[in-house]
Amino acid sequence: MAAEAKTEIISVGNELLIGKVLNTNAQFLAKRSTTLGNTPARITVVADNVNEISNAIKEALRRKPRFIIITGGLGPTSDDKTLQGIAKALKRKLAVNTKALNMVKKKYEAYARTENVKTIELTPPRIKMATIPEKTKPIENPVGTAPALRATINETTIFALPGVPTEMEAIFEDTVAPLLGRASKGAAFSEKSIYVNGIMESTLAPLIDIVTQKNPEIYIKSHPKGEENRPNIEIHFSITTTNNDKSKERLQAAIDQLSQLITANNGEVFCP
Amino acid sequence: MAAEAKTEIISVGNELLIGKVLNTNAQFLAKRSTTLGNTPARITVVADNVNEISNAIKEALRRKPRFIIITGGLGPTSDDKTLQGIAKALKRKLAVNTKALNMVKKKYEAYARTENVKTIELTPPRIKMATIPEKTKPIENPVGTAPALRATINETTIFALPGVPTEMEAIFEDTVAPLLGRASKGAAFSEKSIYVNGIMESTLAPLIDIVTQKNPEIYIKSHPKGEENRPNIEIHFSITTTNNDKSKERLQAAIDQLSQLITANNGEVFCP
Numbered sequence: 393m394a395a396e397a398k399t400e401i402i403s404v405g406n407e408l409l410i411g412k413v414l415n416t417n418a419q420f421l422a423k424r425s426t427t428l429g430n431t432p433a434r435i436t437v438v439a440d441n442v443n444e445i446s447n448a449i450k451e452a453l454r455r456k457p458r459f460i461i462i463t464g465g466l467g468p469t470s471d472d473k474t475l476q477g478i479a480k481a482l483k484r485k486l487a488v489n490t491k492a493l494n495m496v497k498k499k500y501e502a503y504a505r506t507e508n509v510k511t512i513e514l515t516p517p518r519i520k521m522a523t524i525p526e527k528t529k530p531i532e533n534p535v536g537t538a539p540a541l542r543a544t545i546n547e548t549t550i551f552a553l554p555g556v557p558t559e560m561e562a563i564f565e566d567t568v569a570p571l572l573g574r575a576s577k578g579a580a581f582s583e584k585s586i587y588v589n590g591i592m593e594s595t596l597a598p599l600i601d602i603v604t605q606k607n608p609e610i611y612i613k614s615h616p617k618g619e620e621n622r623p624n625i626e627i628h629f630s631i632t633t634t635n636n637d638k639s640k641e642r643l644q645a646a647i648d649q650l651s652q653l654i655t656a657n658n659g660e661v662f663c664p
Numbered sequence: 665m666a667a668e669a670k671t672e673i674i675s676v677g678n679e680l681l682i683g684k685v686l687n688t689n690a691q692f693l694a695k696r697s698t699t700l701g702n703t704p705a706r707i708t709v710v711a712d713n714v715n716e717i718s719n720a721i722k723e724a725l726r727r728k729p730r731f732i733i734i735t736g737g738l739g740p741t742s743d744d745k746t747l748q749g750i751a752k753a754l755k756r757k758l759a760v761n762t763k764a765l766n767m768v769k770k771k772y773e774a775y776a777r778t779e780n781v782k783t784i785e786l787t788p789p790r791i792k793m794a795t796i797p798e799k800t801k802p803i804e805n806p807v808g809t810a811p812a813l814r815a816t817i818n819e820t821t822i823f824a825l826p827g828v829p830t831e832m833e834a835i836f837e838d839t840v841a842p843l844l845g846r847a848s849k850g851a852a853f854s855e856k857s858i859y860v861n862g863i864m865e866s867t868l869a870p871l872i873d874i875v876t877q878k879n880p881e882i883y884i885k886s887h888p889k890g891e892e893n894r895p896n897i898e899i900h901f902s903i904t905t906t907n908n909d910k911s912k913e914r915l916q917a918a919i920d921q922l923s924q925l926i927t928a929n930n931g932e933v934f935c936p
Contacts, residue, residue: 423683
């Protein structure tokens with residue numbers, strides 16, 4: 393889990409806290425950040441509440457991550473409160489941003505054309521999406537309407553992305569991913585799993601310890617799929633390193649070592 | 665989101681931070697806690713690391729929730745560090761607990777019988793599952809091997825549940841759910857969604873505000889499924905109250921009010 397550049401994810405949305413929606417956005421960001429050498433150190437889910445959002449951001453900033461990626465709460469309705477939360481956390485005023493307003497304006501001009509109406513008025517809920525904390529930068533949303541946001545505080549870069557998955561993913565790939573890649577200086581994440589039958593997880597434990605001691609850079613984690621007495625265990629090997637080729641060899645060496653120990657203890661190993 | 669008894673969820677596991685596993689445990693706990701009148705205030709995901717686990721618990725305790733529900737990290741392997749994390753957060757020593765050890769012992773005696781072996785030795789990784797912080801209570805695991813845990817600190821009850829979903833869910837229903845229900849004094853969560861076409865989310869925003877002002881106890885949240893100019897929006901109405909019957913009437917009144925406003929603005933409303 394030694395990430396070169398520490399990242400935190402903050403998911404905003406009551407729908408996550410009431411269990412209505414599964415947090416697939418956090419999984420997407422976790423997976424992509426990890427692939428880019430920036431395994432997240434923490435994921436925090438908070439409500440659509442200015443104080444909750446602000447507190448989560450302030451707490452994350454105190455841990456001095458290189459990146460904070462926030463999702464959700466950028467839309468036109470009153471329950472979208474992320475911009476207010478960021479403003480409060482950073483002690484910056486909210487103000488209509490000209491660039492952001494142009495982004496929003498262009499969207500509604502395009503919608504007017506497709507709807508065959510002369511104009512769609514820039515009402516307060518539409519202007520709200522362009523009302524961002526001072527000294528932050530709007531990011532064009534290639535899919536939806538609400539601009540995303542980028543802010544810098546000391547060594548931390550904050551990104552606020554929309555909660556709609558297609559919008560969030562597009563902006564992540566366009567704007568966030570290149571920065572994460574550069575920050576980790578090309579560090580990459582390699583992983584491989586083996587599957588084991590016929591050996592209890594508690595019997596496996598000291599064998600994993602032996603291999604971990606020999607290969608301290610490799611994280612080995614067992615995921616029991618069956619029960620202790622009907623074992624069916626996935627063992628996941630992972631490493632974050634700047635030398636991708638060599639890391640695969642190192643993973644394989646650890647896998648071979650553990651496989652031998654498991655076989656010697658009457659377990660069966662399956663490699664996909 | 666006015667929960668009678670504030671709950672926090674802490675999910676422990678590198679697999680969540682690398683995006684390997686979707687956090688369905690947190691969704692289950694969020695949904696069930698909400699149904700029982702205890703909408704979680706926060707979900708925190710941390711790594712298999714004693715300091716990270718301890719910090720997340722200490723931070724949650726400072727917010728004085730009624731419950732903290734932790735999942736993951738109770739197993740026999742070295743990467744299972746939740747018991748150490750709790751001990752560190754509560755400044756309590758880890759010690760073999762007789763009740764917990766008996767729980768573990770009984771499991772391995774049963775496994776020995778099904779395996780037709782005389783005995784399965786209580787090795788250190790097996791004893792580790794019964795080595796819990798002092799002044800905490802083990803909870804029988806009806807599905808798996810590792811006992812769960814209950815601890816009390818001032819006004820907060822901490823539950824540590826296994827990460828394997830079937831084990832977590834069984835212990836939640838047996839032991840945690842009744843306590844949550846009692847703590848919220850029978851408060852219940854009611855929700856209903858309507859679906860809307862032909863009206864932009866930004867046009868909907870002021871209409872939702874009108875209905876929210878008339879019904880401040882009801883939380884109304886729009887979930888755009890399409891794009892701003894091809895609107896297809898779910899509007900979710902929810903309320904937490906001790907009077908379940910009346911809450912459904914109040915939800916319906918708000919739904920009727922908003923539906924009328926939407927129709928008057930040329931939108932189409934679909935009720936499932």
